[in-house]
Amino acid sequence: MIQFRDGFYADVRTEDRSRTFISYQAGMLEEMKTRVERRAFIRVYDGKMWYYASVTDLDNLQKTLDGLYDAATPNDKIAEDPIVRRFECNRDTVMCFKDCSVRDIPTKDKQALLLSYLPLLSEDACITMPQGAYIDRNSLFHFQSSLGADISFDYQTCGITFSCSMAEGEKKFMGHWQKGATRFDELKGLEDIIRAAVVEQTSFMRNSVPVVPGKYPVVLAPEAAGVFAHESFGHKSESDFMLSDESMRNEWQLGKTVGSPILSIAECGSVPGCGYVPYDDEGTRARKNYLIKNGVLAGRLHNAQTAAALNEDLTGNARAIDCTFEPIVRMTNTYIEGGDLDFDELVAPIKKGYFIKTIKHGSGMSTFTIAPSLAYEIIDGKLGNPVQISVLTGSVFETLGLIDGLTRDVHMLSFVTGGCGKLEQANLPVGFGGPYVRVSSMNVQ
Amino acid sequence: MEKEFLTKTSRSVTLNVTGGKIDSFREQEETIATVRVYENNCIGVAGCLGTPDEKALTDKATEALELKIPYPCNLDGALEKEDLHEEEIIPVPELIPTMQAFLDRLGEACPRFAFSNKISLSYNKTEYRNSLGRHLTSSGRNLSIQLIAQNRGSGNLFDTAFMYDGNHFDADALLAQFKRDYDAYYVPADIEPGRYPVLLETSDLFGTFLRHFVAEMYVSGASLVSGKLGQKVFSEKLSFRNDMNPATNPGVCFFDDEGCVAPDLRPTLIDKGTLTCLLTSKKSSSKFGLPNLGTANAAYDGVPGLGFNRFYVDPTAKSLKELVPGKAVYVVMASGGDTTPGGHFATPVQMAYLVEDGKLVGRLPELNIGGNFFDMLGNDYIGAVSGDLHPDRILCAVNMDVNK
Numbered sequence: 007m008i009q010f011r012d013g014f015y016a017d018v019r020t021e022d023r024s025r026t027f028i029s030y031q032a033g034m035l036e037e038m039k040t041r042v043e044r045r046a047f048i049r050v051y052d053g054k055m056w057y058y059a060s061v062t063d064l065d066n067l068q069k070t071l072d073g074l075y076d077a078a079t080p081n082d083k084i085a086e087d088p089i090v091r092r093f094e095c096n097r098d099t100v101m102c103f104k105d106c107s108v109r110d111i112p113t114k115d116k117q118a119l120l121l122s123y124l125p126l127l128s129e130d131a132c133i134t135m136p137q138g139a140y141i142d143r144n145s146l147f148h149f150q151s152s153l154g155a156d157i158s159f160d161y162q163t164c165g166i167t168f169s170c171s172m173a174e175g176e177k178k179f180m181g182h183w184q185k186g187a188t189r190f191d192e193l194k195g196l197e198d199i200i201r202a203a204v205v206e207q208t209s210f211m212r213n214s215v216p217v218v219p220g221k222y223p224v225v226l227a228p229e230a231a232g233v234f235a236h237e238s239f240g241h242k243s244e245s246d247f248m249l250s251d252e253s254m255r256n257e258w259q260l261g262k263t264v265g266s267p268i269l270s271i272a273e274c275g276s277v278p279g280c281g282y283v284p285y286d287d288e289g290t291r292a293r294k295n296y297l298i299k300n301g302v303l304a305g306r307l308h309n310a311q312t313a314a315a316l317n318e319d320l321t322g323n324a325r326a327i328d329c330t331f332e333p334i335v336r337m338t339n340t341y342i343e344g345g346d347l348d349f350d351e352l353v354a355p356i357k358k359g360y361f362i363k364t365i366k367h368g369s370g371m372s373t374f375t376i377a378p379s380l381a382y383e384i385i386d387g388k389l390g391n392p393v394q395i396s397v398l399t400g401s402v403f404e405t406l407g408l409i410d411g412l413t414r415d416v417h418m419l420s421f422v423t424g425g426c427g428k429l430e431q432a433n434l435p436v437g438f439g440g441p442y443v444r445v446s447s448m449n450v451q
Numbered sequence: 452m453e454k455e456f457l458t459k460t461s462r463s464v465t466l467n468v469t470g471g472k473i474d475s476f477r478e479q480e481e482t483i484a485t486v487r488v489y490e491n492n493c494i495g496v497a498g499c500l501g502t503p504d505e506k507a508l509t510d511k512a513t514e515a516l517e518l519k520i521p522y523p524c525n526l527d528g529a530l531e532k533e534d535l536h537e538e539e540i541i542p543v544p545e546l547i548p549t550m551q552a553f554l555d556r557l558g559e560a561c562p563r564f565a566f567s568n569k570i571s572l573s574y575n576k577t578e579y580r581n582s583l584g585r586h587l588t589s590s591g592r593n594l595s596i597q598l599i600a601q602n603r604g605s606g607n608l609f610d611t612a613f614m615y616d617g618n619h620f621d622a623d624a625l626l627a628q629f630k631r632d633y634d635a636y637y638v639p640a641d642i643e644p645g646r647y648p649v650l651l652e653t654s655d656l657f658g659t660f661l662r663h664f665v666a667e668m669y670v671s672g673a674s675l676v677s678g679k680l681g682q683k684v685f686s687e688k689l690s691f692r693n694d695m696n697p698a699t700n701p702g703v704c705f706f707d708d709e710g711c712v713a714p715d716l717r718p719t720l721i722d723k724g725t726l727t728c729l730l731t732s733k734k735s736s737s738k739f740g741l742p743n744l745g746t747a748n749a750a751y752d753g754v755p756g757l758g759f760n761r762f763y764v765d766p767t768a769k770s771l772k773e774l775v776p777g778k779a780v781y782v783v784m785a786s787g788g789d790t791t792p793g794g795h796f797a798t799p800v801q802m803a804y805l806v807e808d809g810k811l812v813g814r815l816p817e818l819n820i821g822g823n824f825f826d827m828l829g830n831d832y833i834g835a836v837s838g839d840l841h842p843d844r845i846l847c848a849v850n851m852d853v854n855k
Contacts, residue, residue: 027753035518035520035521036754037753038518038520039496039752039753043500055473055476056467056474056475057475057476058475058477058478059478059479060477060479062481062500062501068688096506134668134670134671134673135667135668135671170671171667171671173671173677176793178673178674178675179673179674179792211792216791216793239606246469247601247608249470250566250567250601251565251604252469253603253604254601254606257605258606330479331477332467332475366789367789369786371607371609371786371801372607372801372817373799373801374787375798377787377788377789377800380827394791396795396796397790397797397798397799399787400797429568429569429599430569448821451797451819451821
C-alpha cells in the first residue's frame with residue numbers, strides 16, 4: 007500500500023508487460039522469446055518542479071517515492087495548483103483481454119501459426135531472404151495517485167509481419183506486409199490476403215517505373231491518409247509545443263480555418279487497436295476530441311500541464327512509451343472522418359494523377375513528407391501502371407485546404423511494429439486511418 | 452559448451468526544459484545482464500533486469516538451447532582490455548543550477564528563440580567475458596544538450612535545434628557557437644535552383660542508405676551494392692566507418708555485444724572508395740561467408756543482431772573553407788526523405804544555412820535536395836571536415852540538385 011505525503015501531488019504507474027517475439031529468416035529460426043518485465047514510474051510534484059524516477063524494483067516503490075519527496079519542497083497549497091486541480095480522480099477496472107490473453111497461448115501455437123504462412127513468401131522466384139515474425143504484447147497497467155485515483159486496465163496487441171527482398175536483374179524492391187490485431191484468433195486464415203499482397207508487390211517490382219516529378223492530383227489510401235493526418239496535423243495539435251512560446255496561442259486560436267470545409271480530423275483513445283488507451287498515464291479517461299471540424303481548428307491534445315497552461319479541458323493524451331519515461335502529450339488514434347463519395351467517384355475526375363496505396367514512412371512540420379511504397383498512376387479516372395515515387399511533399403496548411411474529396415468508409419489501421427516517435431520517446435503504438443482522400447495538387451518526386 | 456557474459460549498467464539524470472526553464476528532474480538506473488551458451492551450432496540466451504545470478508542465468512540459457520536456434524560458435528579469443536572514462540563532467544547536485552545558469556545566458560543571447568527539450572547526463576559501463584578468456588570493460592560519461600528552438604511567433608513545432616554531445620561542458624564556447632547560429636538564422640539568404648555543394652551531417656547522408664549495406668539485403672541481390680564487395684565503387688575520398696572510438700564518440704563502448712574490437716575502434720564499411728565490409732553479426736558473417744564488421748547489438752535476452760553506433764567518415768579537409776571555398780548549402784534539418792529502389796534520393800530540407808567561404812551567411816528558405824546513390828557517394832562526393840562549425844560533428848560535402 008503506497009503512502010502518499012501531504013504537501014505534494016504524486017502518482018505511481020506500474021506496468022507488467024509480457025511480449026513474445028518469434029522470427030524466421032529464409033526458413034531458419036532466428037529468435038523465439040517471451041520477455042516479462044515489471045517496471046514503475048513515480049512522479050512527485052511540488053508546484054514548481056516535477057521529480058521522476060523509473061524503477062524495476064517494485065518491492066521498494068515506497069522507498070523510491072520517499073526519496074523523491076525528500077528532493078521536493080512541501081507546498082501547503084498544492085491542492086490549489088492549477089495542474090493538480092485538473093487531474094481526474096478515476097477509480098476503475100477495465101479488463102478487455104482476460105478471456106483471450108496472449109499470455110495463455112502456448113508459444114508453440116504462435117510458432118505454428120507463423121510457420122504456416124512462411125511458404126507463401128517463396129511462391130515467386132524473385133523473392134529472396136524472406137523474413138517473418140510473430141509479435142504480441144499483453145500489458146497490465148495500474149495507476150494510483152495521491153488524489154485517490156486507482157485504475158487498472160489491460161492492453162493487448164498481436165500480429166504477423168513479413169518482409170522480403172525482391173530482385174530480378176536490375177529491378178529491386180523491398181516487400182512488406184503486416185497484420186495487427188488484438189486477439190490471436192484474428193491472425194488465423196490469412197493465406198489468401200498474404201498471397202495477394204505478395205503477388206501485387208512482385209508485380210510492382212517488375213513493372214513499376216520512376217515517376218516524372220511534378221505537381222499532380224493525388225489520392226491517398228487510408229494508410230497514407232492516416233499518416234498524413236497524424237504527421238501533418240496530429241503533431242501540431244500536441245499542445246506541449248505551445249508552452250514555451252506564448253505567441254503560439256494567437257497563431258493557434260480555436261475557430262481558425264485551417265483546411266478544406268469537408269475535412270474533419272478526430273482523436274480518440276477508446277478506439278480498439280494498437281492506439282487503445284482507455285486511461286492515459288495521468289489517469290485521465292479517454293474521450294473523442296476533434297482537432298479539425300469542417301475545416302476549422304476545433305481542439306488540441308493535452309496533458310494536465312498543458313491543459314492548465316491553456317485553460318482548456320483534459321483530453322486523455324498524456325502518454326509514455328513505457329515506465330522508463332514520463333508521460334508527455336501524444337496521440338492515441340487519429341483519423342480523418344469520412345465523406346460522401348465511393349472510390350470510383352473519387353478518382354473519376356482525375357485526368358493524370360497518382361494513387362498512394364501504401365507507405366514506408368511520413369513526417370510533418372511546416373512541410374509534410376510521405377514516402378510511398380506502392381503507388382499507381384491514375385489516367386482518365388482509372389488506376390493505371392505502378393510507379394516509383396521517392397517522396398510526396400507539400401505545405402501542410404496549403405495541402406489541408408486542397409482536400410476536395412473523401413470516400414464514405416473509414417478504415418482504422420493497427421500495427422505491431424514501428425510507432426510514433428517524438429523527441430526521446432520512439433515507437434509509441436498509435437492507431438490511425440481515414441477514408442480515401444483526394445488532394446487536388448501535391449508535389450510528387 | 453562455450454559461454455559469454457555481458458553486463459550493462461546505465462545511470463542517467465535528465466532535465467526537461469520548457470521555455471528556457473528547467474521544470475523536471477528524472478533519474479534512471481538500470482542493470483541488464485545476458486548469458487549466451489553455444490552448443491552444436493546453436494545458441495541459448497537468457498537475460499535479466501537487475502543484478503544477475505550468473506548460475507541461474509546460465510542454467511536458463513542452457514535450457515534455451517532446446518529451441519535449436521542456429522548460431523555459429525565463433526567466440527573471439529583471449530584478450531584483457533579495459534578503457535574506463537570515469538571523470539565526472541558535472542556533479543549531479545550541481546546539474547540543475549549549472550544548466551539553469553547556462554539557459555538563462557542563452558535566453559539573453561537569443562531572445563527571439565524559445566528553448567525546450569532535454570539536457571541529460573549519463574554514465575554507462577559494459578563488461579564482456581567469455582569462456583575463451585576474453586574480458587573487456589568499458590565505461591564512459593556523456594553530456595547531451597538537445598535543445599529545440601522555436602522562433603517566437605512562427606507557429607511551428609520547432610524551427611531549429613541547438614545540440615551538443617560530449618564529455619565536457621564549456622558554457623562560453625557553446626554559447627558562442629549557438630549565438631553564431633542564432634544571428635545567422637535572422638539573416639535572410641537565398642539561392643537559385645541548381646547544383647551546389649550540400650553540407651550534410653554523416654547521419655543525414657548515410658541514414659537512408661544504410662540498409663543497402665546490410666548483409667542479408669546484399670546477399671538477396673536487392674541492395675544497390677549487391678555484388679560489389681571488394682570493388683572500388685565510391686569516391687577515393689570516401690571512407691565510411693562506425694565510430695566506436697571514445698576519442699571521437701564520448702561515452703561509446705569500444706567493443707560490440709559479441710566482444711569484437713575493431714582496429715582503430717572504427718569498423719569500416721568503405722575504405723578509400725572500396726566496399727570492404729557489410730553490416731554483419733557473427734551469424735550473418737558465417738552464414739554468407741562475409742567478413743564480420745564487429746558492430747553487433749543484442750537485446751539483453753535476445754540473439755545478437757545488427758547495430759550501429761555513430762556514422763564516421765574520414766575528414767579530407769582541415770577547414771570548411773578548404774572543403775567548399777565558395778557557396779554551399781548547410782543542411783540543419785532534413786526529415787522525411789527517402790531513396791527509391793533504383794537509388795534516387797530526395798528529401799525536403801526544413802532548415803538550412805547558406806555558407807560562403809566557410810562562414811554562415813544566412814538562413815535559406817525551405818528547399819528540396821536530391822541525387823543518385825552512386826553519384827552522391829562517388830563523383831559528386833567532395834569530402835568531409837570535422838570540428839568546423841560544430842566541435843562534435845563531421846560534415847560531408849556532396850554536389851546535389853537543389854530546388855525550392
